[in-house]
Amino acid sequence: xxxxxxxxxxxxPVRKTVHVLSSDPQNSSSPLQVAALVGAPPDxxxxxxxxxxxxxxxxxxxxxxxxxxxxxxxxSRTEHKAVIDACRQLEREGFEVTWLRPGPDGRIxxxxxxxxxxxxxxxxxxMHGNNEIGVVNxxxxxxxxxxxxxxxxxxDAAQGVGKxxxxxxxxDADLVAxxxxxxxxxxxxxxxxxxxxxxxxxxxxxxxxGHERGYRSGTLATHQIVGFGLACELAGADLSAEExxxxxxxxxxxxxxxxxxxxxxxxxxxxxxxxxxxxGFAGIEGESLLWALEGSVLASSGSACSSASxxxxxxxxxxxxxxxxxxxxxxxxxxxxxxQEDVDRAxxxxxxxxxxxxxLAPAGVLERIR
Amino acid sequence: xxxxxxxxVRRLGAQPAHAGxxxxxxxxxxxxxxxxxxxxAWVRFAARIVDGTVEEARFRAWGCPHVVAACELAASRxxxxxxxxxxxxxxxxxxxxxxxxxxxxxxxxxxEDALAALAAAxxxxx
Numbered sequence: 001x002x003x004x005x006x007x008x009x010x011x012x013p014v015r016k017t018v019h020v021l022s023s024d025p026q027n028s029s030s031p032l033q034v035a036a037l038v039g040a041p042p043d044x045x046x047x048x049x050x051x052x053x054x055x056x057x058x059x060x061x062x063x064x065x066x067x068x069x070x071x072x073x074x075x076s077r078t079e080h081k082a083v084i085d086a087c088r089q090l091e092r093e094g095f096e097v098t099w100l101r102p103g104p105d106g107r108i109x110x111x112x113x114x115x116x117x118x119x120x121x122x123x124x125x126x127m128h129g130n131n132e133i134g135v136v137n138x139x140x141x142x143x144x145x146x147x148x149x150x151x152x153x154x155x156d157a158a159q160g161v162g163k164x165x166x167x168x169x170x171x172d173a174d175l176v177a178x179x180x181x182x183x184x185x186x187x188x189x190x191x192x193x194x195x196x197x198x199x200x201x202x203x204x205x206x207x208x209x210g211h212e213r214g215y216r217s218g219t220l221a222t223h224q225i226v227g228f229g230l231a232c233e234l235a236g237a238d239l240s241a242e243e244x245x246x247x248x249x250x251x252x253x254x255x256x257x258x259x260x261x262x263x264x265x266x267x268x269x270x271x272x273x274x275x276x277x278x279x280g281f282a283g284i285e286g287e288s289l290l291w292a293l294e295g296s297v298l299a300s301s302g303s304a305c306s307s308a309s310x311x312x313x314x315x316x317x318x319x320x321x322x323x324x325x326x327x328x329x330x331x332x333x334x335x336x337x338x339x340q341e342d343v344d345r346a347x348x349x350x351x352x353x354x355x356x357x358x359x360l361a362p363a364g365v366l367e368r369i370r
Numbered sequence: 371x372x373x374x375x376x377x378x379v380r381r382l383g384a385q386p387a388h389a390g391x392x393x394x395x396x397x398x399x400x401x402x403x404x405x406x407x408x409x410x411a412w413v414r415f416a417a418r419i420v421d422g423t424v425e426e427a428r429f430r431a432w433g434c435p436h437v438v439a440a441c442e443l444a445a446s447r448x449x450x451x452x453x454x455x456x457x458x459x460x461x462x463x464x465x466x467x468x469x470x471x472x473x474x475x476x477x478x479x480x481x482e483d484a485l486a487a488l489a490a491a492x493x494x495x496x
Contacts, residue, residue: 287434287435324407362413
């Protein structure tokens with residue numbers, strides 16, 4: 001695709017500048033490309049520095065703007081830190097947050113959200129796809145429940161946009177956060193969908209110029225937005241085929257790993273992101289497994305960090321896993337560039353490492369470390 | 371994120387020559403174990419004693435690479451000495467030898483406990 005950069009309006013009005021920078025101002029400008037991928041009108045897209053900023057703008061902005069109407073927020077324990085920490089900030093500001101616990105499958109049931117709603121509930125924030133275990137929530141049903149009660153719905157969709165079909169209008173969402181680098185675009189740019197009608201009240205987090213319709217002042221990173229737009233267009237072009245391909249590879253990997261025995265899948269069956277597989281190996285210590293995989297497989301363990309003070313993953317803990325079960329768990333991610341030979345090589349490396357580590361361990365670990 | 375490991379940890383942990391159980395042979399076998407997975411280590415040492423000297427020492431371990439390397443080092447230091455007579459087996463001695471970070475020293479104490487259990491264990495088999 002041919003992209004022409006223009007410097008003539010580099011410091012000019014933001015929205016026009018973005019259009020100028022796109023390859024086809026009429027049909028494929030960056031806002032159009034980004035909006036099209038999530039089924040949104042172009043003027044509903046606010047560009048940010050990434051999903052973290054989008055989540056913060058959505059939650060802090062909506063809560064602060066609506067604090068005279070209510071001070072109750074509903075979210076889940078398995079949200080991304082960008083949502084969790086924003087909600088903790090709201091607690092410090094006097095809001096009350098209900099932290100929903102997912103079911104054993106890792107999902108938040110719409111009925112849970114409905115039950116948590118109160119007359120003073122301002123906003124619900126539930127993620128689309130979970131970044132650690134890959135489960136996908138039924139955000140459309142959650143959106144319907146929120147709409148029926150006049151409560152705002154914010155969705156962190158950073159993991160799902162570009163991987164699964166997303167239609168923010170069908171979700172009945174008011175605010176949806178996503179980011180470029182999760183779908184192959186550049187780091188440092190993201191977007192917040194802000195429902196156009198009725199438009200939710202949103203107090204900006206930064207001031208100075210009134211860019212992005214006053215929601216997000218500051219000169220935009222135009223080159224990154226161009227990249228974001230192109231990435232969205234590319235992701236959307238073969239979304240279904242790519243989803244099916246990656247999902248099939250993931251299932252191939254899972255089938256291979258099960259031959260290790262005493263292995264479980266965190267998140268289990270049901271709707272899921274195509275490229276995330278979170279598996280636990282009984283009797284395995286996560287840091288040693290990661291070390292054994294060095295040079296062959298890049299993965300992350302169920303501990304937030306591999307130092308001695310490693311905290312078990314709060315997502316896995318929320319599923320009911322023990323600390324040791326968390327530590328024995330590994331998240332494997334597949335993507336656009338993953339090929340079958342990569343999966344087969346990863347499975348071979350993992351099976352070898354697991355067998356070796358189990359052979360090193362004292363008797364009894366398989367029963368206790370799970 | 372993978373922690374950084376000293377070269378000695380990488381060398382000992384990658385190919386631990388003393389992993390496993392003592393091979394059948396002359397003398398008697400003693401074993402000592404300490405299981406504290408919540409603290410990050412579960413280790414078992416076994417030694418074949420011949421004429422009052424550790425002829426062969428072996429270990430099994432569940433833990434991070436520092437734990438595995440420390441067990442390998444400790445097992446190698448056990449050999450050739452009377453049980454309880456080897457030096458350099460304490461957590462304080464193992465930590466600097468392997469560059470074990472302070473936050474992991476508790477895991478070395480689990481190893482120390484297993485070695486103490488080994489030294490106190492009665493011979494259980496030939």
